[in-house]
Amino acid sequence: MIEVSLVREAVKQRKARSESFLGFEYLRFSDDFREIPRGTAVFQETVIWGYPHIGRIFMLERGLREQFEKPFWVEEKIDGYNVRIFTVGDRIIALSRGGYICPFTTDRVQDFIDVRFFEENPDLVLCVEVAGPENPYIEESPPFVTEDVGFFVFDVMRKDRRDFLGHREKLSLLEKYALPGVEVFGRFTPEDTEQIKRLLLQLDREQREGVVFKEDSERGRRAKYITSYANLNDIRITARNMLQLPPEYYTNRILRIVLFMEEEGVERTEHLYGELGKAFIEGLFSAIEQYRKEHRVYRTFRCRFRSRENALALMELLHRTSKHIQVVERELKKEGDYWILSFDKIFLNMTGLLGHLLGGGLVFD
Amino acid sequence: MIEVSLVREAVKQRKARSESFLGFEYLRFSDDFREIPRGTAVFQETVIWGYPHIGRIFMLERGLREQFEKPFWVEEKIDGYNVRIFTVGDRIIALSRGGYICPFTTDRVQDFIDVRFFEENPDLVLCVEVAGPENPYIEESPPFVTEDVGFFVFDVMRKDRRDFLGHREKLSLLEKYALPGVEVFGRFTPEDTEQIKRLLLQLDREQREGVVFKEDSERGRRAKYITSYANLNDIRITARNMLQLPPEYYTNRILRIVLFMEEEGVERTEHLYGELGKAFIEGLFSAIEQYRKEHRVYRTFRCRFRSRENALALMELLHRTSKHIQVVERELKKEGDYWILSFDKIFLNMTGLLGHLLGGGLVFD
Incomplete structure (x- = not known):
């Protein structure tokens, strides 16, 4: 529960606002506010806590010794976007890190997650990285997802609680429901630096993003390395x-x-x-080349939906939430079982600056 | 003249403030305000206009064609700091770009500039780049100044006026008083791109900063290229x-x-x-190495003064105007005709961050 007076204060300071989307009404924290992380969402009486910030170490050896007192699990950090998936009434929805209901992820949950998990565990929240070349948000994509997207569960939370289930409990749920999880590289201690360094050099060669360290202890301290x-x-x-x-x-x-x-x-x-x-x-260079050919700097995204309505809802969300980026639909068409949406994100500032510079314009700095 | 009501408004908005330094009282514009550039200074009734911003072209060929309608002079842009030198009563002083009286430049004027210029032209203002390894402000230094500093006149203004003397008038003054000027590479047209490109490739090889283009016309349009x-x-x-x-x-x-x-x-x-x-x-790497050895990230400056008082005044000015940088005097000693001041600028943010990171600290981003 979050106290009513706190909610009122957050709304007053514009750190929280009510959202109405896809038939849901909820309160979304658009920024960190006191102890409440950005992306926290309140549906009626239920709080879905925002996924907490995880600090980053820049020096592996020294950082591990400094941050961890006990052994820790090392899990893959996947280059995608972070969602929390859970039920509201009889529907399963996915919230983005910032607390928006993501029509794309929501549309695709059932392709990757056995819904029995939610039927039998309505109080649980799956924290999932969605990654792959056909996602609507980020250009990066891990090497082991070569088409569409993949879902990778990395944490399980309970509704109304900020902490995570322990590692073993999480793994047994993943196993029971055959849920796709991130790769777990093992349980290490800060003394295992050489082994961890070798692991990271290998991930680097394989063009993978990095790891998250999760202490196997009550406090469950975490850190990441890229x-x-x-x-x-x-x-x-x-x-x-x-x-x-x-x-x-x-x-x-x-x-x-x-x-x-x-x-x-x-x-x-x-x-x-x-x-x-x-x-x-x-x-x-590639931005300049693109500008010369097409007079705009942009990137084309493409993604697959089960339902046409969700594709339209994604476009609506992107239009509403994009700053300095113009989102333009290219095509929405049925291919087999999927609706394929493609759209461009036009980077307006870079388009404007390159136009000015390539035209011989002056810059005052 | 700047109207009194405008001055009052600027002071109210904290864009202008009165300064008292080295026995002078004056008004300094600390930011651009309406049509008045930052660094403009008012001594009693006399306005020394701030040196105007010069726009930069990023594309040489297209930029020259776009910006210039008439032939233009090409002069060297020297990697130093910009001052305006002029008389107030019977004293010669130098103002920094931001409008501070610079005790170092003021101290050294007579080593480089024949004071007859000011005696015979009390209404003129010399715009000078001061550059070299022993300057108190910037680490960059042109290859052709191998010790101490050099003064390089690049413009002449009149008191109370914002515009510059024409190119030929400027050169004849430089010649008459044997003042050191920046190198003039010639008078070109926008069609001479190939020649100008060759010049810039040569300057690049010689590790020089770049050029300023000054149109030989009434409007006197300017641009720079680095x-x-x-x-x-x-x-x-x-x-x-x-x-x-x-x-x-x-x-x-x-x-x-x-x-x-x-x-x-x-x-x-x-x-x-x-x-x-x-x-x-x-x-x-060099910052990290320095931090490991000395637990701080800094740079040592050294410069020569005629008078000890001016060296102390420079330290006072630097203490007063440095943000996020700690200025620490190392030594002030007499060597031959000069007082040699050496001091460190400690970069506090980088020192703090490297200490945190090298110690294995977490960063949340």
């Missing part, structure tokens, strides 16, 4: 949208790469010099 | 202070490098991939 591949990939992919990112986006990633090189030894990581430059430059 | 060397050098040098820079600092420079490659052809500029990565990574 591969250089993923840091570089973020830089490469976001070049088109460079002007819209928060100032620390690039400096953080560059620092992570440099601290990785520092920890691994420069001799073994020298290739990263060229790769960092390439990540920035090639991303921008 | 070499890749200077763009990369900025990235390399500012790594220690990365967290303090405005968000567009790096994205702008990366865009400039990419548009340079695009204009020159990638085959001929491929080396920039590695150099861009190196610029970021080496700068950060």
Whole structure:
């Protein structure tokens, strides 16, 4: 429960607002507010807590020793988007990290999750990473999802509670209902650094994003660590949208790469010099090339729906929530069992700036 | 003249404030305010206008054709700091771009500028770039100043006026008083792109910053263009202070490098991939190395003064105006005819972040 006076204060400060979407009415926390994380949602009397922030370590060896007192599980961190899936009445819905009902994820739940799980556990919430080349939100995609999307359960919560089920309880539920989970690499201690480093070098080679460490203890402390591949990939992919990112986006990633090189030894990581430059430059070249050909900088997304209404609802959500990005539908057509939606996200700031610069315009800075 | 009501409004909005320094009382515009540029200063009835912003072109060929209708002079842009030097009563003082009286520049004027210029032209203002390894403000330094600093006159203004003397009038004054000027590469038209490109490739090889184009016309339109060397050098040098820079600092420079490659052809500029990565990574490595050795990230400055009082005044000014940077005096000692001041600028944010990260701390983003 969240106290009524707290809700009232959050609404007054515009940190929470009521939402009406897909036939649901609920309260959504659009920002962190006191102890309540962004994305927390209240349906009638039921609170679905926002997924908490997980801190990142930049130095593997020192960070693990500093952060963990007990053994911890190491799980794969998958490059997708984070949703919480649960029942409201007799319907199953998926909330995005920010607390919006996602029409795409909601549409596709039953393709990946056995609904018996929710029938038999109406009080549970699945925390799932949805990832793959045909998702409507992010350009990154893990190498092991080559079409459509995959669902990867990484945590289970209870309604009205902020904490997670323990690791073994989670695994037994995944097994019982044959739910797809993220890969678990094992249980380690802070002394196992060499083994964990080898694991991360392997993930890096396989173009995977990184890992989450979850302490096997009451306090359940967590931390994450990202591969250089993923840091570089973020830089490469976001070049088109460079002007819209928060100032620390690039400096953080560059620092992570440099601290990785520092920890691994420069001799073994020298290739990263060229790769960092390439990540920035090639991303921008492709934006320039696109602008020259089509006079706009954009990215096309495509995704599959069971129901046409959900595809339309996704477009409505994207129109409503996109800032500095123009979302334009290309096509919505039936192919076999699916409705295939394709649409463009046009990056307005980069489009405007490149138009100005390539036309010989002046910039005052 | 600036109208009294405008001054009053600027003060009210905290865009202008009165300053008292080195025995002078004046009004300083700390920000652009309506038509008045930042750095404008009012001494009694005399207005010293702020040096105007000069726009930058990112594409040389297209930019020159777009911006200039008539022939233009091409002058060297020197990597230093911009001051305006003039008389108040019987004293000669130098104002920084932001409108502070600079005790260092003021101290050294007579080493570089024949004071007869001011005696015979009390209504004129010299716009000067001060550059070299022993300046108190910036780490960059042009290759042709190997010790101390140099003064390079690039414009002449009149008191109470915003415009500049014409090119020929300026040159004849420089000649008459044997004043040091920036190098003038000639008078070109927008059709001379190939020649200008060759000039810029040469400046790039010589590790020089770039050029300013000044139209030889009534409107006197101006624009600047920076070499890749200077763009990369900025990235390399500012790594220690990365967290303090405005968000567009790096994205702008990366865009400039990419548009340079695009204009020159990638085959001929491929080396920039590695150099861009190196610029970021080496700068950060040196910050990390410094932190490990000395537990702080800093840069030592050293400069020469004629008078001890001016050295102390500079320290006072730096203490008063530095944000997120701690300025610590190392030494002030007499050597021959000069007082040698050395001091450190400690970059507090980077020091704090590296301490946190290298100690294995978590970052939430």
